[in-house]
Amino acid sequence: xxxxxxxxxxxxxxxxxxxxxxxxxxxxxxxxxxxxxxxxxxxxxxxxxxxxxxxxxxxxxxxxxxxxxxxxxxxxxxxxxxxxxxxxxxxxxxxxxxxxxxxxxxxxxxxxxxxxxxxxxxxxxxxxxxxxxxxxxxxxxxxxxxxxxxxxxxxxxxxxxxxxxxxxxxxxxxxxxxxxxxxxxxxxxxxxxxxxxxxxxxxxxxxxxxxxxxxxxxxxxxxxxxxxxxxxxxxxxxxxxxxxxxxxxxxxxxxxxxxxxxxxxxxxxx
Amino acid sequence: xxxxxxxxxxxxxxxxxxxxxxxxxxxxxxxxxxxxxxxxxxxxxxxxxxxxxxxxxxxxxxxxxxxxxxxxxxxxxxxxxxxxxxxxxxxxxxxxxxxxxxxxxxxxxxxxxxxxxxxxxxxxxxxxxxxxxxxxxxxxxxxxxxxxxxxxxxxxxxxxxxxxxxxxxxxxxxxxxxxxxxxxxxxxxxxxxxxxxxxxxxxxxxxxxxxxxxxxxxxxxxxxxxxxxxxxxxxxxxxxxxxxxxxxxxxxxxxxxxxxxxxxxxxxxx
Numbered sequence: 001x002x003x004x005x006x007x008x009x010x011x012x013x014x015x016x017x018x019x020x021x022x023x024x025x026x027x028x029x030x031x032x033x034x035x036x037x038x039x040x041x042x043x044x045x046x047x048x049x050x051x052x053x054x055x056x057x058x059x060x061x062x063x064x065x066x067x068x069x070x071x072x073x074x075x076x077x078x079x080x081x082x083x084x085x086x087x088x089x090x091x092x093x094x095x096x097x098x099x100x101x102x103x104x105x106x107x108x109x110x111x112x113x114x115x116x117x118x119x120x121x122x123x124x125x126x127x128x129x130x131x132x133x134x135x136x137x138x139x140x141x142x143x144x145x146x147x148x149x150x151x152x153x154x155x156x157x158x159x160x161x162x163x164x165x166x167x168x169x170x171x172x173x174x175x176x177x178x179x180x181x182x183x184x185x186x187x188x189x190x191x192x193x194x195x196x197x198x199x200x201x202x203x204x205x206x207x208x209x210x211x212x213x214x215x216x217x218x219x220x221x222x223x224x225x226x227x228x229x230x231x232x233x234x235x236x237x238x239x240x241x242x243x244x245x246x247x248x249x250x251x252x253x254x255x256x257x258x259x260x261x262x263x264x265x266x267x268x269x270x
Numbered sequence: 271x272x273x274x275x276x277x278x279x280x281x282x283x284x285x286x287x288x289x290x291x292x293x294x295x296x297x298x299x300x301x302x303x304x305x306x307x308x309x310x311x312x313x314x315x316x317x318x319x320x321x322x323x324x325x326x327x328x329x330x331x332x333x334x335x336x337x338x339x340x341x342x343x344x345x346x347x348x349x350x351x352x353x354x355x356x357x358x359x360x361x362x363x364x365x366x367x368x369x370x371x372x373x374x375x376x377x378x379x380x381x382x383x384x385x386x387x388x389x390x391x392x393x394x395x396x397x398x399x400x401x402x403x404x405x406x407x408x409x410x411x412x413x414x415x416x417x418x419x420x421x422x423x424x425x426x427x428x429x430x431x432x433x434x435x436x437x438x439x440x441x442x443x444x445x446x447x448x449x450x451x452x453x454x455x456x457x458x459x460x461x462x463x464x465x466x467x468x469x470x471x472x473x474x475x476x477x478x479x480x481x482x483x484x485x486x487x488x489x490x491x492x493x494x495x496x497x498x499x500x501x502x503x504x505x506x507x508x509x510x511x512x513x514x515x516x517x518x519x520x521x522x523x524x525x526x527x528x529x530x531x532x533x534x535x536x537x538x539x540x
Contacts, residue, residue: 131403140438144429158450159414168410168450176446180428180438 009230009252010268012211014050016199016224018190019065019081020057020160021215021237022258024072027163033072034236036259041074043262047269054082054199054212056155056189056219058125058170060106061085082199084154084189085110088123091188097150099123102139102173104130121150124177126170136173143181151177155189157219161238190216191223200227213261215239217247225249232261279500279522280538282481284320286469286494288460289335289351290327290430291485291507292528294342297433303342304506306529311344313532317539324352324469324482326425326459326489328395328440330376331355352469354424354459355380358393361458367420369393372409372443374400391420394447396440406443413451421447425459427489431508460486461493470497483531485509487517495519502531 020026023037044051053076057065062078062085069076085107092099092114100119101111104127111123122139143149157169174185189195200207207228214220214231215238221231233244233251236258244254255261290296293307314321323346327335332348332355339346355377362369362384370389371381374397381393392409413419427439444455459465470477477498484490484501485508491501503514503521506528514524525531 127403129403131406133397133399133401136401137435137437140429140442141435144436158452159410165407165411166414167407168446172410172446172450175449176438176442179445180442182428 006253007268009211009232010265012230012265013209014203014205014211015044016052016054016082016196016203016210016212016229017258018212018214018216018220018237019053019055019069021239022213022234023053023069023074025161025163025237026059030068031072032163033074034257036257038073040257040259040262041076043259043266047266049265050203050205052080052082052199052203054190054196056084056126056157056170058084058107058154058189059104059128061109063109064106082195082202083110084195085125087195087198088152088154088188089114091152091186092121092123097121099152100139100142102130102135103127103154120146121152122177123152123154124170124174125154127173131173136177140177140180143177143183149181149183151181151183151185153185153187153189155219156185156187156191157216159238166238190214190219191226193223193227196224196227196229200229211252211265213258217243217251221251222247222249225252234258234261276523277538279481279502280535282500282535283479284473284475284481285314286322286324286352286466286473286480286482286499287528288482288484288486288490288507289323289325289339291509292483292504293323293339293344295431295433295507296329300338301342302433303344304527306527308343310527310529310532311346313529313536317536319535320473320475321350322352322469322473323350324460324466326354326427326440328354328377328424328459329374329398331379333379334376352465352472353380354465355395357465357468358422358424358458359384361422361456362391362393367391369422370409370412372400372405373397373424390416391422392447393422393424394440394444395424397443398437401443406447410447410450413447413453419451419453421451421453421455423455423457423459425489426455426457426461427486429508436508460484460489461496463493463497466494466497466499470499481522481535483528487513487521491521492517492519495522504528504531 024031062081066078103125153174156171212224224231230252232253294301332351336348372394423444426441482494494501500522502523
């Protein structure tokens with residue numbers, strides 16, 4: 001039997017959806033829904049297609065992220081969102097780590113209850129305005145004075161798009177700390193296969209039946225492909241012309257936006 | 271004839287001296303002279319041993335740096351200092367580059383008269399408080415929107431010591447921008463051989479007769495050795511136990527401080 005590989009993703013049983021750049025473009029405390037993405041989610045729910053959101057978003061806790069999205073017209077529950085902070089908290093508890101948190105204040109609720117006195121590691125997220133010279137030096141100072149420095153970064157993205165332009169992402173700051181301290185960070189978030197696995201566990205589907213949709217060819221598409229899924233690149237968010245050729249492997253499909261993905265999928269299922 | 275390599279540096283004809291961590295420990299606008307370093311320079315001048323200062327310092331122009339040092343008791347002329355900013359200005363003029371300057375305000379006098387409208391490159395130094403999230407994103411935005419991004423960094427240091435602790439250096443921020451943009455910066459400063467050559471030209475001596483004294487095994491000592499000089503590591507400034515073994519090559523000598531270097535040199539010349 002001949003299988004057209006370029007169409008295989010249309011036979012998937014469920015979706016993992018990136019949030020920023022796929023559902024909406026962020027801009028500080030608000031943002032703008034990407035045209036068609038609200039309808040796309042409605043269509044998936046109407047047709048009982050299972051999905052979860054998987055994001056490296058570390059600027060707010062899941063509760064506030066859901067509220068922010070719902071204000072834009074989405075209908076999303078916090079429990080549908082797989083985000084790095086809860087995974088990091090799990091790691092910290094398992095290993096008895098006390099973090100210095102180089103993060104934005106609005107994600108702090110995820111870390112409530114952790115011991116942060118006399119830190120023996122640094123956890124960083126997209127701290128935005130908290131990426132001040134002073135805060136970065138405090139994180140550096142914690143690491144350089146540890147015999148076994150542990151740096152955990154919520155994602156390793158290079159940049160992302162806000163409505164007023166591209167912004168440097170946590171990965172760039174993380175590389176700076178790695179270089180200054182001569183260490184390697186541990187990443188929690190896409191493209192880490194363990195992070196994708198947490199999303200698959202939540203979805204309850206096998207990796208080879210799941211389609212990841214994202215605007216980042218490396219972290220979303222290639223990351224999902226390495227974890228055994230199919231990866232579809234959408235030309236929204238931070239997508240720039242030619243991105244489909246900039247990863248280690250080409251996407252299973254390249255589509256204009258999420259609504260295009262969902263319509264093609266539902267059409268094929270008819 | 272047997273030459274004891276470990277003593278060869280004592281036969282040098284002149285010195286290049288690092289400033290921060292060798293003459294003084296910096297702390298914001300002031301700092302503290304490292305014990306013995308004022309006397310060390312006096313001894314070199316008394317004995318007519320030629321020397322220059324070679325620094326990756328990019329937080330102020332040479333004039334203000336000399337004034338700052340002289341306030342601590344040194345007697346240094348701005349013209350004795352080889353610093354990255356004047357070398358960068360030369361490069362910018364030669365290549366017709368218009369920089370976005372991610373630098374500290376106090377180094378701006380070195381860049382006076384350059385066209386900075388509609389920038390087609392980024393020049394970065396140790397911007398300290400100017401390494402704000404906003405400024406870094408402005409630099410990132412310039413680079414990511416250029417067809418041929420040019421990033422010039424005044425040094426690639428990992429960290430340096432201020433009196434209140436170790437601080438992340440420009441190299442770490444530069445690595446972050448490199449990662450975010452997927453580019454390689456051009457470095458101006460130690461350990462670039464062209465930068466050492468500018469200092470040798472000023473000194474008027476051949477490389478193999480010159481001894482570099484610094485507290486950074488990679489940028490000072492190994493950099494000088496690669497440029498054909500001898501390199502002596504001093505255990506002041508940011509020196510940490512074991513640093514002599516952390517470079518690509520061992521220093522020609524390891525001494526307690528600059529005064530120890532100068533006394534040993536003058537004793538050997540007797």
